[in-house]
Amino acid sequence: MDTTLTTILGSLANVILVLLIAPLCQGLLRKVTAFIQSRQGPPIWQAYYDLLKLLGKEDLESGDSPVMQRFAVYLSLATVLSVACLIPMGFKAPMTTAGDSILLIYLLTLSGICTLLGGLAAGSTYSLVGISRQMMIMIALEPLFAIAILVGAVHTKTFRLDTVLNGSVYEASGFPFSGLIMLGVMLLSFQAFVERVPFDTAEAETEIMEGPLMEYSGPKLAMFQYAGMVKLVIYSALFVAMFVPWGSELLLPFGWLLFWAKVFLLVLLVTVVAATHARYRIDQALRFFVSLLVVALAALGLASYGW
Amino acid sequence: MVAREKLHHLKALFGPAILRADLPDDRNLFAYVEPSAVKAVCKYIFRDLDARYITSIGVDDRPYSGTFLVAHNFAFDKDKLLCSVLTNLPADNPKIDSITEAVPGANWAEREMKDMLGIEPIGHRYLKRLVLPDGWPDNLHPLRKDMSWDHVPEEFDENREFLFDDPPEGCMVVPFGPFHPTLDEPSHFRLYVEGEMVRGCEYRGFMVHRGIEKLAESVMSYNDINMMAERICGICGCVHSVAYTQSVEAAAAIKPTPRAEYMRTIMLEIERLHSHLLWVGLACHIVGFDTLFMQSFRIREPIMWIAEKITGNRKTYALCVIGGVRWDISPDMKAELRQVLDKLEAEWQPVVAVVSKDKNIQKRTRGVGVADKTVVKDAGLLGPVARAAGVDIDVRRDHPYAAYGHVDFNVITENGGDVWSRVLVRAKEVFESIKIIRQCLEKMEEGPLQTIITDELPVGRLGLSSVEAPRGESHHFVITGENNRPRRWRVRAPTYQNLQAVPTMIKDQQIADMTISLGSIDPCFSCTDRLETIDIKSGTTRVWSHEELLKFTRSKKA
Numbered sequence: 001m002d003t004t005l006t007t008i009l010g011s012l013a014n015v016i017l018v019l020l021i022a023p024l025c026q027g028l029l030r031k032v033t034a035f036i037q038s039r040q041g042p043p044i045w046q047a048y049y050d051l052l053k054l055l056g057k058e059d060l061e062s063g064d065s066p067v068m069q070r071f072a073v074y075l076s077l078a079t080v081l082s083v084a085c086l087i088p089m090g091f092k093a094p095m096t097t098a099g100d101s102i103l104l105i106y107l108l109t110l111s112g113i114c115t116l117l118g119g120l121a122a123g124s125t126y127s128l129v130g131i132s133r134q135m136m137i138m139i140a141l142e143p144l145f146a147i148a149i150l151v152g153a154v155h156t157k158t159f160r161l162d163t164v165l166n167g168s169v170y171e172a173s174g175f176p177f178s179g180l181i182m183l184g185v186m187l188l189s190f191q192a193f194v195e196r197v198p199f200d201t202a203e204a205e206t207e208i209m210e211g212p213l214m215e216y217s218g219p220k221l222a223m224f225q226y227a228g229m230v231k232l233v234i235y236s237a238l239f240v241a242m243f244v245p246w247g248s249e250l251l252l253p254f255g256w257l258l259f260w261a262k263v264f265l266l267v268l269l270v271t272v273v274a275a276t277h278a279r280y281r282i283d284q285a286l287r288f289f290v291s292l293l294v295v296a297l298a299a300l301g302l303a304s305y306g307w
Numbered sequence: 308m309v310a311r312e313k314l315h316h317l318k319a320l321f322g323p324a325i326l327r328a329d330l331p332d333d334r335n336l337f338a339y340v341e342p343s344a345v346k347a348v349c350k351y352i353f354r355d356l357d358a359r360y361i362t363s364i365g366v367d368d369r370p371y372s373g374t375f376l377v378a379h380n381f382a383f384d385k386d387k388l389l390c391s392v393l394t395n396l397p398a399d400n401p402k403i404d405s406i407t408e409a410v411p412g413a414n415w416a417e418r419e420m421k422d423m424l425g426i427e428p429i430g431h432r433y434l435k436r437l438v439l440p441d442g443w444p445d446n447l448h449p450l451r452k453d454m455s456w457d458h459v460p461e462e463f464d465e466n467r468e469f470l471f472d473d474p475p476e477g478c479m480v481v482p483f484g485p486f487h488p489t490l491d492e493p494s495h496f497r498l499y500v501e502g503e504m505v506r507g508c509e510y511r512g513f514m515v516h517r518g519i520e521k522l523a524e525s526v527m528s529y530n531d532i533n534m535m536a537e538r539i540c541g542i543c544g545c546v547h548s549v550a551y552t553q554s555v556e557a558a559a560a561i562k563p564t565p566r567a568e569y570m571r572t573i574m575l576e577i578e579r580l581h582s583h584l585l586w587v588g589l590a591c592h593i594v595g596f597d598t599l600f601m602q603s604f605r606i607r608e609p610i611m612w613i614a615e616k617i618t619g620n621r622k623t624y625a626l627c628v629i630g631g632v633r634w635d636i637s638p639d640m641k642a643e644l645r646q647v648l649d650k651l652e653a654e655w656q657p658v659v660a661v662v663s664k665d666k667n668i669q670k671r672t673r674g675v676g677v678a679d680k681t682v683v684k685d686a687g688l689l690g691p692v693a694r695a696a697g698v699d700i701d702v703r704r705d706h707p708y709a710a711y712g713h714v715d716f717n718v719i720t721e722n723g724g725d726v727w728s729r730v731l732v733r734a735k736e737v738f739e740s741i742k743i744i745r746q747c748l749e750k751m752e753e754g755p756l757q758t759i760i761t762d763e764l765p766v767g768r769l770g771l772s773s774v775e776a777p778r779g780e781s782h783h784f785v786i787t788g789e790n791n792r793p794r795r796w797r798v799r800a801p802t803y804q805n806l807q808a809v810p811t812m813i814k815d816q817q818i819a820d821m822t823i824s825l826g827s828i829d830p831c832f833s834c835t836d837r838l839e840t841i842d843i844k845s846g847t848t849r850v851w852s853h854e855e856l857l858k859f860t861r862s863k864k865a
Contacts, residue, residue: 037601037602125479125481126481132503133503197597198595250780275598276595277595278671279594281669284670
């Protein structure tokens, strides 16, 4: 078959799959949270209903600059979906040739910037506090992921996506220190990448009332929330691809099922951590990220010496 | 004779300035003082005799004595003595030296006096409007007797806005309220924020006046007011009901029956249980720890059910009448209550064990919202906030009322003075409450529920009563009057004092700590805002705008 067509069809498949599964992950997360909290919890499909309900609501534009608000929403969802095309999800990533690991880093940063834009467009004091927090978090957090990719790239001596996103941090064989260290670093900071308690500081409902999202309602809120759910899946998928790639080379149904099982396990982990922690203050969060950053840089050093 | 001893101290120092004194028993002292000496006397009582400031009360006594009356109330916690320094002011020129300089906790009470009665505290540094709505004319004072309870001033200017102070230079204003998801009650803090740091704040509250005090002294009768007092607060209603009833009983020298005293104690402790469990839940929610929030609400629920079984209501127990209580607890209920308490204790123990070791919660609460002993003393802080700072006060032990004199319990104190200590104090107090209820169930004997009152209550007598609410001391002050109703009834809820210290607690802290610091005093705005105005005009305005809003939304839909 024509490679262009395969790429397009594959990308579409990835995007649709992610869009379909993301609310399910959210539903799972809510159900398990409820279980931990001795509650019944909403039905597992509730996230779909919520999105549908919000999408059907009146589209109010109440912020300072509605154009930017709109732009931020679409860009946010578009960015995470583009990332979806670059990640292997049980089979080869459909768009590996379209860009390299640097593109991936940029796209992930862009999705954070969308939240900033959205908050800036709202123009309220709370959203300003929210974006200042978001900005600080991004500055401290994004390098962690970039370093993880760099470590992989150093080991495999290439920025090619399909190589990097295939357990590259461990090289072809064996477990170098740098890879294991990065695994630890990413596990510890994972909650922050998917913006869940204890690192949901930028939104913190009880402090700054959802911060950047506070002026969003109806369909746009749905889009932002959707992007958030997709982000959870995307980061889980990235994590699986980079750190626990084993089994993906199995035959199609098995490799695929194994991949999603790993993603769901990761979502469960996120849920349990979120349900058993209190939110950190921004300064505490930053201190935590910075210490992780130091460790990550050390790992990069080790990697460049072949460890 | 502690009361007499204190009086001798005062007389020895101030001599003729102490005009007369009334010592109804050894637990109350009413000293009438020359207006010019009030400040010095209060300062002496507060600083040298180390009394705790309770509140200041203004009274329009013109129809009876031709003067205004001002009372500054103090408590000698170690001596089990409540003391009131009273002074009569001329009707035509009601001015009095402000005591706020010597007693910082009197700040609000004096501003309230100015608002509600037009009694001017001379030398008060910050006499901004505190209680009255923004559009209320300056020269009208709703608690004066010549103003009827349903008066609507012509000059009411609904467009007048409250003027906030200018923020300090370099600071951004972050509004916290009038409504905020963490509070669920209207109150408006304007935070002056520099980056993430709070440098100061201004408070505007009192948005839910319900005119309770004015109603009580204009249209209600002694036994109606119990019911209304209970509705002052959505959590600690029983506290207000008991405190009011006790203050009338103190004024009229009525002794409630022993069984009634035990009943009151049991219900007060049930109320404390559900309040503390609610608070722990909300505090966890504020710091984003929703699991414990849900768990403590689950643990709390059986308490609400048993309260409903006993009283017919989850809260608002309609318990008190003057001289007793309205209903009894049956042996079956006693047994069931015991079971509920056992279960509660068994479930709460592991929670406390886990929480007191949790590093994560400590990170958010240690060293946050600190109010040390000095702040507690100056601002007159109460309850768990004071106890968390190592100030060993508890009205239940210090001024025993109801059946608290007959039961054993510990007063829990901690030394941090921060939010974490308040968490610990409240979490542990749950066990003490369980202990108290168990002892009451054990010790209470069959007997009548009410004292028979055959005569009218005496007129013009003063009564003080303090009750330890879950948030601290609720203090009620009553002057009995004609027509089967009091002349004056003043409620001082614990949040009234605790809220005044919030600006100190949050200064130079992060915004993120603001909510938990405020939450840690367990603020109860309905208690604090209980005040006197019947603001019908702005009430209708509000209804109007609500309708407008409805109309607006409907037209948009169509």
